[in-house]
Amino acid sequence: MTAVRCVDICKTYRQGDQDIRALDHLSVEIEKGEFVCLMSPSGGGKTTLLNAIGGLDIPDSGEVWVADKRIDQMSKGELADLRLANIGFVFQAYNLIPVLTAQENVEFVMQVQGIPTAKRREKSLAILEEVGLEGLENRRPAEMSGGQQQRVAVARAIVSRPALVLADEPTANLDSKTSDELMGLFKELNEHHNTTFVIATHDQRVMRYAKRIIRMRDGRIVDDIEQNAA
Amino acid sequence: MNIVLRLAWRNLWRHARRTWLTIGAMVFSNTLLVFMISFQFSMYGLMIDNTLQVFSGHMQVQAPEYKDDQKMRQVVPGVQPLAAQLRKEFDSDTIAARGWAFGLASSEERSYGIGIYGVEPEFEPRVSNIPGLIEDGRFFEQNDAMEIVIGEVLARNLRIGVGDELTILGSGLDGSFAAAVVVVVGVFESGVKDIDRNIAEMPLGTFQDVFYMNGAGHQVVIMAPTLDDAPALQSNVAAFLPDGLVVHSWDVLQPGLKQAIQADISSAFFMYGILVILVAFSVLNTQLMSVLERTHEFGVVMALGMKPGRLGRLVMLETALMGLLGFVLGAAAGALLTYWFTVNGLSYPGMEEMAANFNLPGRVYPQVSILKTVFGPAVVFLFTLLAAIYPAWRLRSLHPVEAMRTN
Known part of the structure; x- marks a missing residue:
């Protein structure tokens, strides 16, 4: 079953006087349960592709399908609903809400989803324990290390068990030990819950965990290989 | 407590000084409004009583x-x-x-x-x-x-x-x-x-x-026992009278007095309106700054699945909480100030001599009432919410990717 399908998508940005073609007639299909790494040098188009798949950015042309729904023609509200129900995001800069505690950050998405309070509490505590943050539930982001914050961000992304997790350079600010722990967690979710992962990275260590590596350059796919993951 | 409510509350205190300054403006205006409205209507009461006690009656x-x-x-x-x-x-x-x-x-x-x-x-x-x-x-x-x-x-x-x-x-x-x-x-x-x-x-x-x-x-x-009792008494008297007689209320008998009061109310409320608008602009400034400096964060929560309309409601909720604080503190301060004058009276140089000419006490004792305490602060609260509509509305045009690019 196809989790993501992009058909001939293009995206051009204007930067000063120049037009930058971030995606150039790119087509790709990702099956449900795949663990995919997008690799490219900086400016290669991997973040733009992630944003297009996540409905955060609309391509200039082409089609984007997620969970068998064409999303490039959806309204803002429909895209928000899609992300809320189907997609978890992990950002390079964690992007936690600074005034909320770790547990509240995790609960926040569930609150938006309309999950009752008791269930929210139960699920948020369970997921924080799962990512190794037991006892840190009441800390605010400023009171946690980078690795701990990224784990909260991961917990927030996966607490509702989305079918698709999009991660943009999730290990960029982490040391190698924390990176390995995080990737181990992703791998476990991928294997146990059949969650589809699409990770944009240029971290070679992350590649070891991927079953499929898509290399991009100048907005195009230049290589698409499958490998035995770690 | 609901997380969105908790988020709104804590967002207020990210810049505590700025929030307190805005609330301070509301408290000041609310205190002033409660006192001035109470004083003003007490003066009207005296003016009416003074005039009606000469000849007209109620x-x-x-x-x-x-x-x-x-x-x-x-x-x-x-x-x-x-x-x-x-x-x-x-x-x-x-x-x-x-x-x-x-x-x-x-x-x-x-x-x-x-x-x-x-x-x-x-x-x-x-x-x-x-x-x-x-x-x-x-x-x-x-x-x-x-x-x-x-x-x-x-x-x-x-x-x-x-x-x-x-x-x-x-x-x-x-x-x-x-x-x-x-x-x-x-x-x-x-x-x-x-x-x-x-x-x-x-x-x-x-x-x-x-x-x-x-x-x-x-x-x-x-x-009548009081001016407020007059309308009911007038109805009863009218029902009791034989045919061929009518009963006129004080404002019919003294149209000039009513017009003078209405003119004074108009000019006073024009000034109050300016005060309220100044407070509203202060709120607009605060909330606009608050929204602009959180653009990145709003982009993130939109990426997580929050709709722009709900973000707008978050901003409105923050404003409502701030307005509510201003309402409660301002109304309380205004009521206390007015109550102090209710007990001790208010006089100014020359007032006692002038009042004595009219067989009236030389000090004014403004009366606190729920309506006078709530009316001004409620208008400020309403304008506070109106002032937040524009910052909240701006969020509708926010794009997650562009928002997350801002620092």
């Missing part, structure tokens, strides 16, 4: 045409028995009968045209403060005494005083010549020159004899 029973055509023939027949019936029916002694006529008052040296009221000696002091304003002499004791009290300007103009005789000439109800010689027993000073120059009072019995009224009069003056 309402008057009259012949239907009398208000617009103040002629002798527009009478209330059997005016004293009617007043007595009303006193009994409504268990009130602040009801008095009167007659009115135009006449020529002549002393040995001079003559002046004046208005002459025939009043009930026993009940007039309960509906009018003129008897209490007698500076020299006394008020009447008997209903048929050949006596008169006059204003101090008239006394000066006629060059007479207490104990002197005054000749009254006029036209009776039946058109015949009316004449009498009465003794000045009192000189009053109301502080209103027109009244002191043009008005005289004599006992109603004497008035009816002199002007051949045949028991009739022109007004039954009624004072």
Whole structure:
């Protein structure tokens, strides 16, 4: 079953006087349960592709399908609903809400989803324990290390068990030990819950965990290989 | 507590100083509004009481045409028995009968045209403060005494005083010549020159004899326990009256007073409006800054699946919380300040002397009420919410990717 399908998508940005073609007639299909790494040098188009798949950015042309729904023609509200129900995001800069505690950050998405309070509490505590943050539930982001914050961000992304997790350079600010722990967690979710992962990275260590590596350059796919993951 | 509510509350305190400054502006304006509105309406109460206690009363029973055509023939027949019936029916002694006529008052040296009221000696002091304003002499004791009290300007103009005789000439109800010689027993000073120059009072019995009224009069003056009680009492009196008589409220009898109050309310509320708008702009500034500096964060929560409309509601909720703080603190401060003056009174230089001229206390005691405490702060709260609409509305055009690119 196809989790993501992009058909001939293009995206051009204007930067000063120049037009930058971030995606150039790119087509790709990702099956449900795949663990995919997008690799490219900086400016290669991997973040733009992630944003297009996540409905955060609309391509200039082409089609984007997620969970068998064409999303490039959806309204803002429909895209928000899609992300809320189907997609978890992990950002390079964690992007936690600074005034909320770790547990509240995790609960926040569930609150938006309309999950009752008791269930929210139960699920948020369970997921924080799962990512190794037991006892840190009441800390605010400023009171946690980078690795701990990224784990909260991961917990927030996966607490509702989305079918698709999009991660943009999730290990960029982490040391190698924390990176390995995080990737181990992703791998476990991928294997146990059949969650589809699409990770944009240029971290070679992350590649070891991927079953499929898509290399991009100048907005195009230049290589698409499958490998035995770690 | 709901997480969105918790988020809104904590967002307020990210920049505590800025939030407190904005709340401070609301508290200041709310305190001022509560006090000023309370003071203003207490002053109106005094103005109304002061004016109505001179002659008008809260309402008057009259012949239907009398208000617009103040002629002798527009009478209330059997005016004293009617007043007595009303006193009994409504268990009130602040009801008095009167007659009115135009006449020529002549002393040995001079003559002046004046208005002459025939009043009930026993009940007039309960509906009018003129008897209490007698500076020299006394008020009447008997209903048929050949006596008169006059204003101090008239006394000066006629060059007479207490104990002197005054000749009254006029036209009776039946058109015949009316004449009498009465003794000045009192000189009053109301502080209103027109009244002191043009008005005289004599006992109603004497008035009816002199002007051949045949028991009739022109007004039954009624004072309600308070101004607020007047409308209900007026309805009851109207229902009780026989056909051919009407009862007019104070604002019909004194349209100028009502217009003066309305004009003062308009100018005062124009100033209050400016104050409220200034507070609203302060809120707009705060919330606009707050939204702009959180653009990145808003992009993130949109990426997580929050709709722009819900983000807008978050901003409105933050504003509502801030407004609510301003409302509660400002209303409380305003009520306390007003209550302090309720207990201790408010006076300013010259006020006591001026008020004494009107037989009124020299200090104003503004009254706190729920309506006066809530009205101003509620308007500020409403404008605070209106001011937040634009920052909240801006979020509708936010794109997650562009928002997350901002720092």
